[in-house]
Amino acid sequence: MITKYFLTILFVSSVYWFPLSVQAAQTGATIKVNGMVCSFCSTSIEKKFKEFSEIAEVTVDLETKNVILKYAPNKELTEAQIKETITKSGYTVVSIAYAKDGK
Ligand SMILES: [Cu+2]
Numbered sequence: 001m002i003t004k005y006f007l008t009i010l011f012v013s014s015v016y017w018f019p020l021s022v023q024a025a026q027t028g029a030t031i032k033v034n035g036m037v038c039s040f041c042s043t044s045i046e047k048k049f050k051e052f053s054e055i056a057e058v059t060v061d062l063e064t065k066n067v068i069l070k071y072a073p074n075k076e077l078t079e080a081q082i083k084e085t086i087t088k089s090g091y092t093v094v095s096i097a098y099a100k101d102g103k
Contacts, residue, residue, distance in 0.1 A: 025076070026071065026076040027099045028071050028098070028099040029069045029082060029097065029098050029099065030066050030096070030097045031067040031069070031082060031095075032066055032095045033065055033086055033093060034094050036060065036067075036091060039062070041060075042060035045067055045086070045091065046058045048085050048088070049069060052077060052085075053075070054071055055075075056071060056072040057069070057070035058070075
């Protein structure tokens with residue numbers, strides 16, 4: 001009877017804590033972009049991302065077609081915001097890889 005009670009408590013508390021322990025904060029994102037070919041492309045994308053207060057640093061690597069975002073402390077952009085920014089600039093998102101705390 002007591003055991004059952006404690007198992008229930010254990011189960012409930014583990015369900016509560018589990019998402020908190022696995023959810024590491026994002027520190028940035030690397031976005032693979034289709035359509036960037038020259039420094040005009042990279043400059044316009046950089047400008048768009050710099051308008052967000054959540055962004056601390058933007059780097060565009062034209063060779064690998066990657067846009068690398070570093071977020072300000074405890075800030076992050078949503079996938080929708082990232083996709084919208086790239087799309088509105090006239091380019092296409094191929095993939096997004098997120099950087100997390102401790103990585
Ligand atoms: Cu260009």
